[in-house]
Amino acid sequence: MIRLIRAELVKLSTTRLFLWLGLLIVALSGFVTTITILSTDELSLATLDQQRSLAQFAAVGAIIALIVGIVLAAGEYAHGTIAHTFLVSPVRPRVVAAKLIAGAIVGVLVTGFAELVTWTIAAAWISGRSVPFLLDSRPILDTYLGILGAGALAAVLGVGLGAVLRRQTAAIVIALVWLLVGEPVLSTAGIQEYAPGHAIAAVAVAGERSSELLGLWPGLLVALFYGIAFAAVGAVLMDRTDVS
Amino acid sequence: MAEARPIEVRGLTKRYGSTVAVDDLTFSIPAGRITGFLGPNGAGKTTTLRAVLGLVRPSAGEARVAGEPYRRLRDPLRRVGAVLEADSFHPARSGRNHLRVLALAGGIPLARVDDVLAEVELTGAARRKVGGYSLGMRQRLSVAGALLGLPELLVLDEPANGLDPEGIRWLRNFLREFTAGGGTVFISSHVLAEVAQLANEVVIIHRGRLVAQEPLETLMARAAGGTVARSPEAERLRALFAEAGLEATVISADELRVAAPPERVGEIAAAAGIVLHELRTEAASLEEVFLGLTSEGPS
Numbered sequence: 407m408i409r410l411i412r413a414e415l416v417k418l419s420t421t422r423l424f425l426w427l428g429l430l431i432v433a434l435s436g437f438v439t440t441i442t443i444l445s446t447d448e449l450s451l452a453t454l455d456q457q458r459s460l461a462q463f464a465a466v467g468a469i470i471a472l473i474v475g476i477v478l479a480a481g482e483y484a485h486g487t488i489a490h491t492f493l494v495s496p497v498r499p500r501v502v503a504a505k506l507i508a509g510a511i512v513g514v515l516v517t518g519f520a521e522l523v524t525w526t527i528a529a530a531w532i533s534g535r536s537v538p539f540l541l542d543s544r545p546i547l548d549t550y551l552g553i554l555g556a557g558a559l560a561a562v563l564g565v566g567l568g569a570v571l572r573r574q575t576a577a578i579v580i581a582l583v584w585l586l587v588g589e590p591v592l593s594t595a596g597i598q599e600y601a602p603g604h605a606i607a608a609v610a611v612a613g614e615r616s617s618e619l620l621g622l623w624p625g626l627l628v629a630l631f632y633g634i635a636f637a638a639v640g641a642v643l644m645d646r647t648d649v650s
Numbered sequence: 651m652a653e654a655r656p657i658e659v660r661g662l663t664k665r666y667g668s669t670v671a672v673d674d675l676t677f678s679i680p681a682g683r684i685t686g687f688l689g690p691n692g693a694g695k696t697t698t699l700r701a702v703l704g705l706v707r708p709s710a711g712e713a714r715v716a717g718e719p720y721r722r723l724r725d726p727l728r729r730v731g732a733v734l735e736a737d738s739f740h741p742a743r744s745g746r747n748h749l750r751v752l753a754l755a756g757g758i759p760l761a762r763v764d765d766v767l768a769e770v771e772l773t774g775a776a777r778r779k780v781g782g783y784s785l786g787m788r789q790r791l792s793v794a795g796a797l798l799g800l801p802e803l804l805v806l807d808e809p810a811n812g813l814d815p816e817g818i819r820w821l822r823n824f825l826r827e828f829t830a831g832g833g834t835v836f837i838s839s840h841v842l843a844e845v846a847q848l849a850n851e852v853v854i855i856h857r858g859r860l861v862a863q864e865p866l867e868t869l870m871a872r873a874a875g876g877t878v879a880r881s882p883e884a885e886r887l888r889a890l891f892a893e894a895g896l897e898a899t900v901i902s903a904d905e906l907r908v909a910a911p912p913e914r915v916g917e918i919a920a921a922a923g924i925v926l927h928e929l930r931t932e933a934a935s936l937e938e939v940f941l942g943l944t945s946e947g948p949s
Contacts, residue, residue: 409754409755409756409757410755412754413751413752413754413755416747416750416751416754417740417743417751420740420743420744420747420750420751421740421742421743422742485738485739485740485741486737486738486739487738487739487740489705489734489737489738490748490751490752490795491755492704492705493703493704493705493726493727493730493732494726494727494752494755494756495755495756496704496720496721496722496723496726497721646707648700648705648706648707649700649705649706650696650697650700650705650706
């Protein structure tokens with residue numbers, strides 16, 4: 407299993423995927439963090455809540471991790487390399503399991519990079535102003551930890567979704583439309599808590615009290631359930647589908 | 651217990667909806683030889699090979715590699731090397747990294763990557779992205795991947811498709827060397843001439859069904875055809891051939907076609923004192939025999 411996980415990690419690291427997604431993270435996180443700081447007065451910036459909200463911009467990494475997960479599972483069908491994968495490892499559920507674990511690892515790395523970017527920008531701006539530096543306080547470190555967990559869960563969910571659909575572009579579009587349209591619609595009905603995006607968000611905010619989100623542990627379990635359930639269905643579908 | 655054959659296919663059937671791609675196909679291939687897998691385009695060769703390699707689930711029957719279904723093979727990369735038709739690669743990944751991924755997943759030492767790149771003469775392009783490879787280079791990369799685990803069996807699906815003459819010659823030499831070292835090759839093609847220079851055996855299918863499995867020499871013997879004899883006493887000659895148990899057909903008033911070599915025909919005529927004006931062999935080409943087999947096959 408370890409060799410399959412290593413192979414999955416090498417697959418991701420030997421294309422330009424990380425380069426483009428890294429640039430996307432720098433652009434998105436950097437832009438949002440900078441604009442927010444510039445539009446915030448010093449009085450607000452001095453509060454823990456405001457500095458924590460800056461840290462939470464790193465959660466964009468979880469969306470990127472979701473895409474990476476989808477690419478891990480469905481990208482091989484897009485490029486036709488899945489035949490090589492199944493020739494080397496014909497027990498297909500093992501391949502899905504390896505992709506899940508590799509996805510979780512990469513999800514942590516991707517969100518970790520997003521945190522590094524947002525922290526560096528926020529720290530540079532805050533240090534240059536007459537406000538207390540709270541980015542190294544325990545509540546904010548908890549937030550960073552939660553975002554890392556959210557990254558792992560989002561990537562696992564992405565692998566599951568990619569395994570079910572096995573069409574990379576369709577899976578990415580469906581995932582983004584669901585997050586940007588589907589879950590907000592559920593919010594209007596007040597039943598969003600158990601939706602996958604909100605469950606991952608509950609982990610990302612590390613248990614910070616919110617009427618719209620589950621607590622940390624319920625959120626983690628619900629998010630994990632979605633990821634594993636999708637992956638299990640995907641593994642069965644992959645196993646039964648001919649590679650031609 | 652007899653050692654399992656490198657590939658055994660028993661009652662293999664594959665249906666796609668109402669279309670039957672492979673129909674109750676049974677054959678096996680011998681070890682240490684090159685077996686050609688022949689049939690026109692759409693005959694079911696690729697589906698059969700993919701079923702052998704565990705990529706396609708049979709609707710009925712089974713395919714075994716070294717006595718086991720491919721999906722149950724431990725370390726399959728060390729048992730079978732596969733070169734798929736129109737093989738796909740990630741265009742942004744280098745050839746070397748493609749092989750590194752396979753080696754890692756297959757538990758093959760990474761040192762083998764550079765070995766096989768050298769073996770297929772691709773070392774110079776190893777760090778280039780596969781998207782920039784020519785068709786021939788991609789085919790060599792496929793072969794390199796197949797060789798990573800030092801397998802004893804190579805399965806190649808239409809490997810000559812799109813290759814230039816130099817590439818085909820390289821492939822032919824390579825496969826000869828592989829079997830000279832004790833390996834077994836199962837190679838598909840829709841062009842008999844490609845395989846005729848290589849194969850010891852042929853398996854011919856048409857419309858998903860087995861048409862023939864025989865040594866290449868037998869197929870060539872079919873191609874040898876008959877002998878045409880021209881004589882003013884053709885009718886008497888025909889009666890003599892019938893007495894000798896040889897089938898002779900009348901082409902014209904003074905011409906017969908006999909299913910026998912010219913030496914035998916000449917001897918019978920000479921023994922009876924019959925004058926021959928012409929004695930020639932009439933050979934069908936291997937391709938004609940192949941086309942004959944695959945056009946008369948089951949419908």
